Amino acid sequence: MLRVAVPNKGSLSESATTMLREAGYSVRRDAKELVLVDADNDIEFFYLRPRDIAVYVGAGTLDAGITGRDLLLDSGVEAHEVLPLGFARSTFRFAGRAGVAGSATDLQGRRIATSYPGLVRHHLAERGVEADVVRLDGAVETSITLGVADVIADVVETGTTLRNQGLVTFGEPILKSEGVLIARPDPAQPDRLEILRRRLSGVITARTYVMMDYDIRVELVDRATRITPGIESPTVSPLHDEQFVAVRAMVPRVGMNKVMDELYGLGARGILVTDIAACRL
Ligand SMILES: Nc1ncnc2c1ncn2[C@@H]1O[C@H](COP(=O)(O)OP(=O)(O)OP(=O)(O)O)[C@@H](O)[C@H]1O
Ligand SMILES: O=P(O)(O)OC[C@H]1O[C@H](OP(=O)(O)OP(=O)(O)O)[C@H](O)[C@@H]1O
Ligand SMILES: [Mg+2]
Secondary structure, three states: OEEEEEEOOOOOHHHHHHHHHHOOOOOOOOOOOOEEEEHHHOEEEEEEOHHHHHHHHHHOOOOEEEEEHHHHHHHOOOOEEEEEOOOOOEEEEEEEOOOOOOOHHHHOOOEEEEOOHHHHHHHHHHOOOOOEEEEOOOOHHHHOOOOOOOEEEEEEOOOHHHHHOOOEEEEEEEEEEOEEEEEOOOOOOHHHHHHHHHHHHHHHHHHHEEEEEEEEEHHHHHHHHHHOOOOOOOEEEEOOOOOEEEEEEEEEOOOHHHHHHHHHHHOOEEEEEEEOOOOOO
16 A cells, blocks of 8 residues: 655645545545545555655655655655646745845855755855854744844745735745655655556646647648647547538647637637546546
């Protein structure tokens, strides 16, 4: 049985659970449930604190887990990203009062508050900067007002929290993060892990693409399929009226209306879009 860690709280939790449900796995119904066996799929889920997940996977106690890229790198454990999952997207950045610093190299001897000391120390060490890293659990943005730090390094999504504290980012982003599936470099059950990876990847594809169908005159089918090339190649089927064919192709959800406009302009009719419930490419 594959043993997999799932975030039980925070920004990753709901999206991770939704993705597992869409991938056909059982998910817990009660937030007090910490372990869930999905016997049908030969998998056992452990609901853990997001920060602890990389630790369990790195130690080999669990085969795989869903966590944030920033949390994985901060932990410094020997586990690697198997699949980026596209949710809980954020950047990890330095911030402070306007003008306090322009880049990481201005931070020599300064106090930096963060919940990700491993990530920050590594970033500074790479640049030969020695600074005083102050580890805090959260609400890091307040630490400057309260006088325990000169700058912070924290997760930024919309930037609202920073703005509310009168802070601005500076320097290059330290990291771009999102939810990721992680595993040991030499997983104990590679075949089972691959099934999990493929199922989650299928959910991402099903969310990213729609299925588009339309009818087009035979002589225009080459031009039409250049607009909708599909993944491998579009399906072209004969119609009862031999002057027309039906075309079916996967199209990126983003921009699908533009594609429909172009097809209609070319003469396609009966253009239909349907959601993809699940897929394996
Ligand atoms: N506002 C946010 N937008 C997107 N991702 C976020 C945000 N805040 C945290 N994250 C991501 O969530 C993960 C952190 O997990 P954590 O449990 O600390 O989440 P959290 O939302 O900060 O939880 P908590 O409510 O306990 O503070 C990291 O991968 C981080 O990048
Ligand atoms: O750029 P924004 O959209 O404002 O989001 C970023 C904020 O969200 C997270 O905080 P969270 O709410 O998890 O609180 P925490 O600091 O206690 O973890 C993160 O630590 C930032 O503070
Ligand atoms: Mg938080």
